[in-house]
Amino acid sequence: MKVAVIHDWLTVYAGAERALNQILLCFPDADLFTIVDFLPEKDRSFLSNTKITTSFVQAIPFANKFYRNYLPLMPFAVEQFDLSSYDLIFSSSHAVAKGVITSPDQLHVSYVHSPMRYAWDLQHQYLSESGNLRGLKSMLIRIILHKLRIWDLASSYRVDLFLTNSSFIGRRINKIYRRTAEVIFGPVALDDFSLETKKDDYYLTASRLVPYKKVELIASAFKAMPDKKLIIIGDGPDRHKIERVTKNAPNIEYLGYQPLKSLITFMKKAKAFIFAAEEDLGLTPIEAQACGTPVIAYGKGGVTDTVIPFKTGLFFHEQTAESIKDAVVEFENLKFDSNQIRLNAEKFSEGAFRDRLVNAIELELSKRNLKSGFL
Secondary structure, three states: OOEEEEEOOEOOOOHHHHHHHHHHHHOOOOEEEEOOEOOOHHHOHHHOOOOEEEOHHHHOOOHHHHHHHHHHHHHHHHOOOOOOOOOEEEEEEOOOHHHOOOOOOOEEEEEEOOOOHHHOOOHHHHHHHOOOOOOHHHHHHHHHHHHHHHHHHHHHOOOOEEEEOOHHHHHHHHHHHOOOEEEOOOOEOHHHOOOOOOOOOOEEEEOOOOHHHOHHHHHHHHHOOOOOOEEEEOOOOOHHHHHHHHOOOOOEEEEEOOOHHHHHHHHHHOOEEEEOOOOOOOHHHHHHHHOOOOEEEEOOOOHHHHOOEOOOEEEEOOOOHHHHHHHHHHHOOOOOOHHHHHHHHHHHEHHHHHHHHHHHHHHHHHHOOOOOOOO
């Protein structure tokens, strides 16, 4: 069986690329198609000898820096890939990859990390955070997003089987496309995170410092709890906000960016990991649990699949400093078993992801009386 894998774009090695790595392990002879490929050499080892085809956007001036500005061209670009010689089309999509054109004799499976958030339910948040709520530029962006929504919905009919990374995104897919998606939790490299049962007396949060991560809220909550220590790891545009909040808070230690080895060390010894974002899945809460560390998280999004209340962590239900404070106070009156927390994390391993993905495709092929040949 000849397989084509479609990926939106290759520019950084992040969550979608981690999933792509595991997808290519399932289909080692697959050809890869992507809108642009500017992935740094240091991150390309997982691609090995994969044949990669890019779109015409690759050749547009300054695409390496401003590829996102060419988003209006991407639906057209992805439709230009000639996939007629392939039996199985597998798209890894958070933007336009699922919109490739296929024939009735081809099986198109799409692993959707999320429908385009900025075009659908998060449009107003995107416009607000980018400073484009009003004016001519705002109107132009709104028109572009309107056109993208029309194409995005129309192209959803080209997919035979939807897969996704969490129940949260499954509900978003159902809301937007009126399709059911099978949940296959995103892969986490659990082997990098070993169990530690002895914890130190500090809380930890770690993420890129951008507005939706709400790290400033976490810092504000702990500033009001001077008897509880918080360590913050991460860097990003909101760094100045974190430094301002923590300036006169001796119980909060802001360490900035830390290499993975250092992050793991802090994660293993933390009393609990604090997570205040609404994420599609959320990798760091799973990584913390792999270390046997309980998670105190905002109870929306992907964490509702990955954290078991009162067994592997605790939820707070408002994105406010007061709600975080209340959850920390409640947490300190509870006991957690680090071994059970680690067992929960193992459900989200890379091996489990590959097994479930292959099984889902095999089942779909069997319904069509086809054999894969890639096992």
